[in-house]
Every structure is written in C-alpha cells, then in structure tokens.
Amino acid sequence: MSAKIFSKDEWVGVLEGLKDDYRVYVPVREGDYHNFRVLEAGTRPSFDFQNTRMSAKFLAEPQSERMFVYTLDEKDPDAHILKEEEKAIPPLAVVGIRPCDAYAFKLVRRNFDTPDYKDPFWIKRYEATTFVGLGCNDPCKTCFCASAGSGPFDRKGLDVLLYDIGDAYLAQPLTDKGEALLDKAAGGKEADDASWKTAQALTRQVAGKISSRVPTDKLKDKDVNELYGASFWEDVAFSCINCGTCTYLCPTCWCFDVQDEVQRLPMAGDRIRNWDSCMFPLFTLHGSGHNPRSQKTERVRQRFMHKLKYYVDKYDNGIQCVGCGRCVQFCPVNIDIRKVAEKMNSL
Amino acid sequence: MEPGRLHFSWISSAEATKFVRVANEVVQAVKDAGPAKRLIKGIAEVA
Amino acid sequence: MIEYTQKIRETAKRLLSDGVVDVFIGYRKGSVPMMNEPVLVRDPGDVEVLHWDSNCGLNLCNYLTGRTDKVGILATGCVSRNIVTHVIENQITREQLHIVGVPCTGIINHRAVKRAVKYREITEVVEEPGSGRFTVKGPGYEETLEKTGLLQLNCATCRHRNPVEYDELVADAVPEQEDIQEFKDVEKIEAMEPDKKWAFFERAISSCIRCYACRNACPLCYCPTCFVDESNPQWVGKSIDPTDTMTFHFLRAFHCAGRCTDCGACERVCPVGIPVRQFTKKLNKDCIELFDWEAGLSLESRPPLDVYRKEDPNDFIR
Numbered sequence: 001m002s003a004k005i006f007s008k009d010e011w012v013g014v015l016e017g018l019k020d021d022y023r024v025y026v027p028v029r030e031g032d033y034h035n036f037r038v039l040e041a042g043t044r045p046s047f048d049f050q051n052t053r054m055s056a057k058f059l060a061e062p063q064s065e066r067m068f069v070y071t072l073d074e075k076d077p078d079a080h081i082l083k084e085e086e087k088a089i090p091p092l093a094v095v096g097i098r099p100c101d102a103y104a105f106k107l108v109r110r111n112f113d114t115p116d117y118k119d120p121f122w123i124k125r126y127e128a129t130t131f132v133g134l135g136c137n138d139p140c141k142t143c144f145c146a147s148a149g150s151g152p153f154d155r156k157g158l159d160v161l162l163y164d165i166g167d168a169y170l171a172q173p174l175t176d177k178g179e180a181l182l183d184k185a186a187g188g189k190e191a192d193d194a195s196w197k198t199a200q201a202l203t204r205q206v207a208g209k210i211s212s213r214v215p216t217d218k219l220k221d222k223d224v225n226e227l228y229g230a231s232f233w234e235d236v237a238f239s240c241i242n243c244g245t246c247t248y249l250c251p252t253c254w255c256f257d258v259q260d261e262v263q264r265l266p267m268a269g270d271r272i273r274n275w276d277s278c279m280f281p282l283f284t285l286h287g288s289g290h291n292p293r294s295q296k297t298e299r300v301r302q303r304f305m306h307k308l309k310y311y312v313d314k315y316d317n318g319i320q321c322v323g324c325g326r327c328v329q330f331c332p333v334n335i336d337i338r339k340v341a342e343k344m345n346s347l
Numbered sequence: 348m349e350p351g352r353l354h355f356s357w358i359s360s361a362e363a364t365k366f367v368r369v370a371n372e373v374v375q376a377v378k379d380a381g382p383a384k385r386l387i388k389g390i391a392e393v394a
Numbered sequence: 395m396i397e398y399t400q401k402i403r404e405t406a407k408r409l410l411s412d413g414v415v416d417v418f419i420g421y422r423k424g425s426v427p428m429m430n431e432p433v434l435v436r437d438p439g440d441v442e443v444l445h446w447d448s449n450c451g452l453n454l455c456n457y458l459t460g461r462t463d464k465v466g467i468l469a470t471g472c473v474s475r476n477i478v479t480h481v482i483e484n485q486i487t488r489e490q491l492h493i494v495g496v497p498c499t500g501i502i503n504h505r506a507v508k509r510a511v512k513y514r515e516i517t518e519v520v521e522e523p524g525s526g527r528f529t530v531k532g533p534g535y536e537e538t539l540e541k542t543g544l545l546q547l548n549c550a551t552c553r554h555r556n557p558v559e560y561d562e563l564v565a566d567a568v569p570e571q572e573d574i575q576e577f578k579d580v581e582k583i584e585a586m587e588p589d590k591k592w593a594f595f596e597r598a599i600s601s602c603i604r605c606y607a608c609r610n611a612c613p614l615c616y617c618p619t620c621f622v623d624e625s626n627p628q629w630v631g632k633s634i635d636p637t638d639t640m641t642f643h644f645l646r647a648f649h650c651a652g653r654c655t656d657c658g659a660c661e662r663v664c665p666v667g668i669p670v671r672q673f674t675k676k677l678n679k680d681c682i683e684l685f686d687w688e689a690g691l692s693l694e695s696r697p698p699l700d701v702y703r704k705e706d707p708n709d710f711i712r
Contacts, residue, residue, distance in 0.1 A: 030601065031667050032505050032513075050515065053666065054603070062394030063603065064633035138533070141517045142426060239432040241456060244605035245665045259632050263388050272393055272633050277605070282623045332607055332663030333452055334424040334431035350588055357711045369712060385592060388637040 003172040003191035010187045011169060012045055015095060017186040022093035022130065025059065027052055036094060047096055047164075050140050051324060055251035056097050060105065060112075060126040063248075064274045067121060067258070072267035082271060092129040093181060095162075100143075100322040102131045102157030103150040104251035107320055111254055121273075130177045133158040134169075137206060142325030144212035144338060149318040152206045163199035170195050214338045215345045216319055219312050222347060227309055228301070232343050237300035239333035244277035246303070246327035246335070252320050255283070278302050304340050351380045395499060396447040397523040401564045403441045405494055406466060410438040415466035415492050419457050420444045427519040427530075428504040432457060447521045448528070448541060451501045453659040455613035458486045465491055468564075470498035472548075472657035474557035475690025476613040479653055479697075485616060488693065495560030497568040499526070500541065500549035501658070505667065507544055511537055548658030548671060551576040558691055577679045583672065595640065595673075601666040602639045604632070608660035608670045609646055614653045621645060647673035652681050652697045653689050 006014050018024050019039060026045035028037040033053040037043055068082035105126060112122035136143070136152035145151050155161055159178030163170040170191055173179040182188075247253040257276035262269035276283055279300075284293040293299050311320035321337065328336050354376065356369045406418040422433040423445040430450050434457070435441055446468070454467055455476035465486075469477055474493060481488050508516065511530055518531040522538075529538045551574050556567045583594060606622075609615045622630045622642050630645075631638040656678055660670040681687045684707050685698035698706075 032508060033667070058394075064391065064393035064635070066391065066393050138515070140515055235434075238434045238457070239452075241452075241607070241610040241663075243607035243610040243663070244603075245607050245663070248603050248605045249665060257632065261391060261631050261633070263391065263631075270391055270393075272391060274632050274634070275603075280606075280623070282625075329426055330665045331429075332611055332665075334426065334429045336425040339425060355711045357708075372712075386637050386640060388631070388635060391631060391633050391635040391638075393633045393635060 003170055003196075004182055004185070004188040005165075005168050005170050005191050005195050006185070006188040007168045011047075014185050014187050015039055015045060018093060018095075018181070018184060021184050022091045022181070025056070025092065025094040027096045036097075045096075047134065050136075050138060051098050051101070051326070053326075053330075054249060055101050055104065055324065055326065056094055057101075057104065057108065057251050057254070059092060059094055059129055060108070060122050061254060061256070061275070064272055065121060066270050066272050068271040070269055070271070072262065072269065085270075087124075089124050089128045092125070093132060094129060095132040096134045097131055097158075098136060098324070099133045099152065099154035099156075099158060099161070100145040100148075100150045100324045101251045102133050103154050104157065104322045104324075105131070106157050107252050107322065108254045110315060130159045130181045131157055132160040132162060132171075132178070132181065134162045134164065135203070135206075137164050137202060139206065139210055140325055140329070141211060142328045142338075143210055144214045144323035144325065146207070146210040146323070147212070147214040147216060148321050148323030150322045152210065153203050163202060165195055165198040165202065168195070170199050172199075212323075212325070212338060214323070214341045216308065216312075216341060218345045219308055219319070219341075220316070222309065222344070224305075224309060224313065227344055227347060228305065230344070230347055232347075233297050233301045236304075236335065236340055236343070237297040240279070240296050240300050240335055241333055242279045242281070242296050242299065243332065244275075244279055245330050245332060247277040247279060248275060249326040249330055250321075251324055251326075252307070252322060253277075257283075278306070300335070304337065304344065307337075308341055308344055349380060349383070349385060351376050352383075395450075395496070396521040398446045398496060398564045399444065402446050402468065402494070402496075403444050405562070405564060406435060406441045406444055407438045409466045409492055409494075410435065410441070414464070416463040418444075418466040419454050420468045421446060421450045421454075423447075424449070427516045428502055428507065446496065448500065448502045449504070449519070451504075451546065451659065451662045452611060453613045453657045455480055456611070456659075458491075459613075459616040461486060461490070463490070467491060467493060468496050469493050469557050469560060470496045471552065471554035471556055471558065472498075472655045474559050475554060475655040475688075476657060478559050478690040478693055479655070480613065481693060482690075482697065483653075491561075493557065493560040495557030495563040497557070497563060497565050498549075498552075498555045499568055500545040500552065500555070501662075502528070502541060503544055503546045503549075504662070507539065510539060510544060511535070546658045546662060547579075548656045548661070552656075554655075554688075554691075559693065577675070579672065580676050580679050583676070595643075596636065598669055598672060599636070599639050599643055602634070602643070602668055603666060604634060604639060604642070605665060607663040607665060608668070611659040611663040612650070613657070613659075614650050615646070621649075643670075643673050647677060650674050651677040652685070652687060652699045654678055655689050 024039040025036040026039045027034045027049055029046045034049040035052050035054050036056055066085045070082050112119040139152050155174050159175045161172045173182050255276045256273045258273045260271050285291045307320040354373045358366050409415045418435045421430040422443040424430040428449045453473055455473050480486050515532045521528040526541045527538055630641050654674045687698045
C-alpha cells in the first residue's frame with residue numbers, strides 16, 4: 001500500500017474513526033506541557049508540541065501495573081497462590097510519538113524480550129501497539145538523537161511515519177501493522193509527487209537543525225575499570241539530589257520494583273510492579289541492610305555507566321539513550337548527559 | 348480530612364468523668380460522620 | 395543579579411586561598427536556559443566557574459547536610475533561613491560555615507517565562523546587569539522581559555530577600571518588598587468547602603509521578619530514610635495510587651511545619667508542574683497566626699513545634 005495524505009482539517013476526525021479498532025493515544029496539552037492520553041469524548045488532541053513531557057514508555061510499561069492477585073484467607077483453598085491478573089489489552093495506537101521515543105522501545109526490548117527471558121506483560125502491550133510517529137520539523141536545541149542512533153525521521157521504531165508538510169500530514173506505512181492502520185483510516189488521499197518532494201526536502205533540511213552532537217565513538221574501547229574509577233564522577237554527581245526525574249522521564253530507563261500490597265479485606269492483595277530509579281538509595285538496598293551503592297556519586301555513576309558503557313559493551317549496538325534530551329531539559333540541578341558523555345568519551 | 352474526625356483533649360489521670368464524657372463524644376462524632384470517604388485504598392488504581 | 399558574579403568569584407578565591415574555608419558551594423552557569431548547576435569548588439584556581447544570576451533556584455542548603463569540613467556557601471534570604479534551621483536542627487554547626495550573603499531580587503519563574511513567549515523554544519536567556527530585565531532568545535525571535543512580573547511565586551511574595559545570617563555580603567542589602575499579600579492563594583483554598591478543598595488537592599497531585607524531586611530539592615528533607623522509603627513497616631504504598639500519592643504529599647508537608655522558608659525549590663523542580671507549595675504554605679500561615687513564627691529568622695529561638703510556651707494557643711483541646 002502506498003502513502004496517504006490527510007489534510008489537517010480532517011485529521012482529528014480520522015483519529016476519531018480509528019477508535020473503533022484501536023485504543024488511540026494522542027498528545028494532549030495539560031497545563032504547560034503535552035502528554036499522551038487516550039482519545040475519548042472531550043479529549044482535544046494537540047500536535048503543537050516539540051515532545052511530550054513524559055515519554056510513551058508507559059504504553060508497554062505502565063508506571064504501576066498489577067501483575068498478580070492473591071488471598072491470604074486460609075479458608076480459601078487458593079490461599080497464598082498468585083494468580084495472574086487477566087487483562088484484555090485491545091489493539092493500541094499511539095499517534096504523534098516522536099521517532100526517538102519509538103526507537104527507545106527497540107532498546108528497551110533488549111531487556112523484556114530475549115531468547116531466554118520473556119516478560120509477558122511488556123510483550124503483550126508492546127505487540128498490541130501500532131506506532132504512528134510524527135517526524136520532527138523543529139527539534140529542540142537539546143535533542144541529540146543523531147548522535148544516539150536515531151534521528152528526527154528515524155523509522156526504526158515506527159509502523160507509520162507522518163510528515164508534517166504544512167496543511168497536511170503525509171502518512172507513510174513502514175510495516176504490515178502500519179498498513180493495517182492506514183487501511184482502517186477513513187478519508188485521506190493517495191500521496192502525490194509534490195507532497196513527497198516536500199517531505200524529502202523537510203528531511204534534509206531538519207537533519208541540519210540537530211545542533212547537539214555527543215561524541216560516543218570511543219566509549220567502546222575504553223577500559224571499563226578506568227572509566228569507573230575516573231576522577232570526574234564526584235564533580236558530576238555533586239549537585240545531584242537523587243530524585244527520579246531523569247529516570248522517570250527517560251524513554252529508555254525501564255527498571256522496576258515489585259511490591260506486594262495487602263489492602264483489601266479479607267486479606268486479599270496485589271502484586272504490583274512500579275517504576276523504580278537507580279537514583280534512589282532504596283533501589284540497591286539489600287535485605288541484610290548493606291547497600292552497595294549507598295553514596296550518590298555511586299548512583300550517578302551507575303546511571304551514566306549503564307547507559308553509556310555497560311550497554312555499549314553488552315550489546316555492541318550503541319548507547320542506551322535515544323537523545324530525546326528530557327533529562328537535559330528537566331534535571332532540576334542541570335546534570336547534562338551530553339557533558340558527561342563527552343567526559344567519558346575523552347577520558 | 349473530613350470534618351469531625353480529629354479530636355484533641357487533655358485529660359488528667361484524676362479526671363475520670365471527663366475521660367468518659369470525651370470518649371463518648373468522640374465515639375458519637377465518629378459514628379455521626381459515618382464510614383470514611385477519603386483516603387480509603389481499595390484495589391490500587393493501577394494499570 | 396548577574397552583576398554579583400565577579401564579587402562572588404573574588405570572595406570565594408580569598409576564602410579558599412586564606413584557608414578560611416575548605417570548600418565553597420555556589421553555582422555554575424547551566425547548559426540549558428534558566429537552569430544553573432550547584433557546584434563545589436575546592437581549588438582557588440577554579441573559582442572562575444562560579445556564576446550568579448536570577449536562575450539560581452535550587453536551595454544550596456541541601457548540600458550542607460552531614461558535611462564535616464569548613465564550608466563557604468552562598469545564601470540568599472531564604473537559603474540563609476534554611477541554614478539557620480539546619481544549625482538549629484544540628485545538621486551542621488555555625489562555626490563550620492562562612493556564609494556569603496546574596497541580597498536577592500528574586501528568582502525567575504521558568505514556567506512563566508515559557509508562557510510569556512507562548513511556549514516557543516527558548517535557547518538562551520541573557521540577564522542585563524542591574525536593569526531587572528532579561529532577554530529571551532529562540533529560533534527566529536528575541537524578546538526582552540521585565541523580571542518583576544515573572545518571578546517565582548514564592549519570590550513575588552517574599553519578605554526576606556536579604557540574608558538574615560551571614561559573615562559577609564556580596565552587595566548592599568536590597569529593599570524588602572512591602573505591602574505583600576502573602577497568603578491570598580491560601581485564603582482562597584481555606585474558604586473552600588471541605589469537598590471542594592479535597593477536590594483541589596486531588597487535582598493538584600493527579601499528575602504526580604512520585605519522582606520525589608520536591609522532597610529531594612527540599613533542604614528540610616534530610617532524613618536518612620524517608621517515611622515513604624520505609625519497608626518495615628511500610629507506611630505508604632509505592633504505586634501511583636492516588637491514596638498513596640496524597641499521603642506522601644500531606645505527610646511531607648506536615649513534616650515541614652514550622653521549618654519551611656518557602657524557598658520554592660519544591661515547586662521549581664517538579665517535572666510535572668504540581669503547585670507543591672500549596673501544601674506547605676498553609677502551615678506557614680498557621681505558624682505565623684498561631685505562634686507568631688517564621689522559620690529560620692534567628693539562631694536563638696526554638697521552633698514552635700519543639701517548645702512549650704504557656705501562651706501557645708490551645709482552644710483545640712477540649
């Protein structure tokens with residue numbers, strides 16, 4: 001199937017039409033920023049954004065997810081047995097996700113979907129999702145996707161790529177999933193040559209707008225112990241307040257913590273997994289009371305080493321970062337991964 | 348917090364009658380308020 | 395306030411060279427607009443990294459907890475009050491500190507600036523020395539704005555711009571703001587019916603992601619283990635269930651009662667824009683009304699919640 005063009009006037013109507021077949025997530029303005037929300041009656045999609053404040057990682061890994069339910073009621077023959085929470089996950093479509101954030105799912109997948117280990121919760125949601133990406137006409141000054149294996153029109157994580165060509169979107173299907181979605185989309189017309197030319201010109205023009213370059217070429221050859229023992233970590237970490245902003249906003253941070261909660265009576269409970277952050281001291285606290293990363297410098301080092309060295313060594317496929325720049329923009333104390341990467345790369 | 352749920356009192360160990368009165372008043376006030384309406388956690392509201 | 399920068403560097407150099415302090419805590423210029431980075435300087439040769447302007451919003455008192463060396467530190471009005479609170483609460487001794495006071499004309503509200511330029515991307519914010527104006531630059535535009543109307547909300551109603559405790563000042567004291575109606579927002583909430591009040595706070599925290607930036611940016615939150623991190627017993631659930639999120643915000647606020655200086659760090663750092671100060675500000679108002687108390691104004695007096703005074707109000711006790 002070939003690409004389609006949707007005029008911006010008909011666009012929201014097109015998305016409304018997809019609701020019959022998908023749970024559609026769209027960017028919505030909430031106060032000072034945008035986030036993805038389900039398209040429902042009263043939802044006003046807004047595509048006037050550079051990127052959403054929260055990444056879309058919650059689609060496959062909600063911040064809190066119930067995995068199992070159980071009862072402690074001894075009279076119940078099923079007492080103490082964890083039962084998987086049955087979830088009906090409908091087909092999901094996320095419309096307007098930035099290419100970098102979609103590529104992040106590919107990186108995160110390395111942890112949740114491996115030959116040896118398969119995380120059924122993550123995989124189920126991921127496989128249910130169709131990624132309709134919106135190419136970036138106006139990347140931020142903090143964007144360094146081009147140095148992180150991605151780019152403003154990166155297709156790797158997408159099923160459909162949208163080009164904003166002024167008064168219309170050019171929708172290019174990239175996978176079967178993407179074709180299926182465009183098949184179901186009402187309206188639009190076949191893309192003409194002029195629109196393609198506009199889209200291609202756009203791609204070339206925007207490539208030059210990514211002004212942040214982060215050198216990562218030497219990371220692989222560095223000695224891991226030398227980097228670990230580098231003298232700059234204390235200075236890098238000094239200002240860190242150990243909040244979870246960087247990790248929670250990051251599209252490629254995926255760590256979680258599993259918690260049992262007994263709240264309902266009689267004695268019934270939930271096993272929930274929640275996002276966790278390597279910035280929190282509790283993250284590594286052992287049952288014995290020992291904490292292998294009790295100091296903030298150790299925690300800050302871990303975050304950067306994990307993304308910029310351990311992953312590079314383990315998968316030989318670049319850094320665990322897509323260059324979205326959220327941590328750069330929203331770190332309350334301005335710890336800038338671009339500067340840290342430079343320090344590590346040039347050690 | 349819902350009104351009527353928080354009570355403070357200062358009762359000396361010699362003031363048995365005051366203790367009884369205050370305890371009864373607190374019990375009555377809480378009964379009047381009925382079951383709590385806020386900050387009650389049932390099934391956690393998660394995905 | 396950018397004009398203070400040179401004096402700050404000179405002061406830090408002198409203090410470090412003369413051995414008055416072992417380390418100096420200040421700010422360096424950030425890599426993104428309206429965001430400077432707290433920095434620790436050890437070597438007098440490194441003082442050139444120090445920088446000051448109206449975007450030094452994180453409370454430097456955070457970095458004092460548990461230090462054992464002699465520390466030079468920059469302190470605006472609110473930071474100096476937090477340092478006093480730290481000393482009163484035995485988190486550091488006064489003798490360890492050389493407080494370099496910074497008379498403050500307020501910190502820029504980064505959210506308000508983004509609104510003022512209609513959410514266009516901001517690539518640079520340049521402060522004009524001494525003028526109270528700054529220029530915002532972005533792709534294809536440039537706008538000069540007045541700082542006064544774009545202050546952080548806590549700075550707009552601040553009555554303690556000058557440090558209350560210091561060893562030296564980097565500049566002459568600035569005039570304090572007068573005729574401030576500090577608690578208008580609190581009064582509005584106070585006037586609400588209980589259900590409406592509840593709805594207000596429920597809405598306020600609805601976007602919370604439990605990243606704890608508010609708690610960690612707060613100099614008062616230095617507990618070795620916060621109650622939300624306790625696991626035996628576990629006081630609060632760790633999911634984003636609204637009951638747990640609400641419990642976190644309420645309890646944290648109460649832990650700050652009589653200690654909060656309204657420095658605004660909690661609200662400034664929130665990545666999702668929660669009006670965090672609305673939780674603590676009511677308690678500040680109560681402390682003024684009930685105990686005639688504002689935190690951190692003097693090293694001599696004890697905070698209201700750790701002393702008993704005969705004149706303490708007690709009409710809530712039956």
